[in-house]
Amino acid sequence: MIRKVAVLGSTGSIGTRALEIIEACPDLELHSLLCNSNIDLLMKQKKLYAPSVTAIASPGGVCPDGVITGQGILEKVIDGADTVLNAIVGSAGLRASLICRDLGITLALANKESLVVGGELLRAYITAGGVIPVDSEHSTIFRCLHREPRPVRSITLTASGGSARDIPAWKLQTAGVDEILNHPTWAMGARITVDSATMVNKAFEVIEARWLFGEIKIDVVVHPQSIVHSFVRLEDGSWKALMGKPDMKVPLQYALQYPDRILEVISDDCPLDWGTLEFSELDRQRYPAFNLVVRAGQDGKSWPVAANAADEVAVAAFLAGKIRFGNITAVIEEVLAGHKACEISDLETVMKADRESRFEAERIVRRLC
Numbered sequence: 001m002i003r004k005v006a007v008l009g010s011t012g013s014i015g016t017r018a019l020e021i022i023e024a025c026p027d028l029e030l031h032s033l034l035c036n037s038n039i040d041l042l043m044k045q046k047k048l049y050a051p052s053v054t055a056i057a058s059p060g061g062v063c064p065d066g067v068i069t070g071q072g073i074l075e076k077v078i079d080g081a082d083t084v085l086n087a088i089v090g091s092a093g094l095r096a097s098l099i100c101r102d103l104g105i106t107l108a109l110a111n112k113e114s115l116v117v118g119g120e121l122l123r124a125y126i127t128a129g130g131v132i133p134v135d136s137e138h139s140t141i142f143r144c145l146h147r148e149p150r151p152v153r154s155i156t157l158t159a160s161g162g163s164a165r166d167i168p169a170w171k172l173q174t175a176g177v178d179e180i181l182n183h184p185t186w187a188m189g190a191r192i193t194v195d196s197a198t199m200v201n202k203a204f205e206v207i208e209a210r211w212l213f214g215e216i217k218i219d220v221v222v223h224p225q226s227i228v229h230s231f232v233r234l235e236d237g238s239w240k241a242l243m244g245k246p247d248m249k250v251p252l253q254y255a256l257q258y259p260d261r262i263l264e265v266i267s268d269d270c271p272l273d274w275g276t277l278e279f280s281e282l283d284r285q286r287y288p289a290f291n292l293v294v295r296a297g298q299d300g301k302s303w304p305v306a307a308n309a310a311d312e313v314a315v316a317a318f319l320a321g322k323i324r325f326g327n328i329t330a331v332i333e334e335v336l337a338g339h340k341a342c343e344i345s346d347l348e349t350v351m352k353a354d355r356e357s358r359f360e361a362e363r364i365v366r367r368l369c
């Protein structure tokens, strides 16, 4: 059966790879495209892949013929799809995930913020099997748990250490944008690359894992080669893992085709290509933002919403050259210190906490500039 896929965030790093997979797999068909603002690439994609619906959130001028924008575009892009790939960046992705939940459409989730800020709202949909993770670590765990009858003892997320791992601690505070964006193993978008350097990304992934896999013990281990994409430890003491050269096409293909497969071979690497595999403990002093964000996740309510909003604002300010790398953690810490947490009951409560925390983060950034 042909599966129609909506690609949300089509011009980003995940979106462009997804389009290549959809084209290569005969059981997948592109239904629609949505991007934020990269109109030139969107028009190229529209011409190349001929989707039924093409949409842009921020056209920044006149919207071209055959492209929709404005209110209701998410609904129009999602309507009629069998699977929605949500690769929108940031908490802005939550609304799309909730539409999938309401319509009962399978959600291939690359937007981890949907779970960081709105996990509570997606809980029942996850339990019902509506959410297939695309994040490489979570895809790995999902695969390791699939049809695994033995009880699970713990999950171990692997972390490459990010682009800042070889920068001495004393220089890290003032590391430049170019240094930070130069990720050693994964090619990704700008925000997630900065989040990997602060380990905020890994803290988000701990929160994401808790929503996806329940109250299982979660550890993090640094693995610079990014060959092992996470572990599951079973009650009998044995370990399961998924290995291979880091390529987001692997988890993408799995999520888009799950549970049916007509596979395309993505990589033909073998263990001899991998070299030495190293594992070490996460240095929590070197990555203070990791602790802050994991703690926010444990505290629940709107704490992770505040942490994410602060991080989005701080990372944008760092990428714009307004604040130093070390300031990102300071902004998160100060926003959390002043946050008055509320229960998350619907999208509006998330967006209210998000707005207030962004406002506060922007005020702090202005002071730091």
Ligand code: MG
Pocket (backbone or CB within 6 Å): 135, 136, 137, 205
């Ligand atoms: Mg990941």
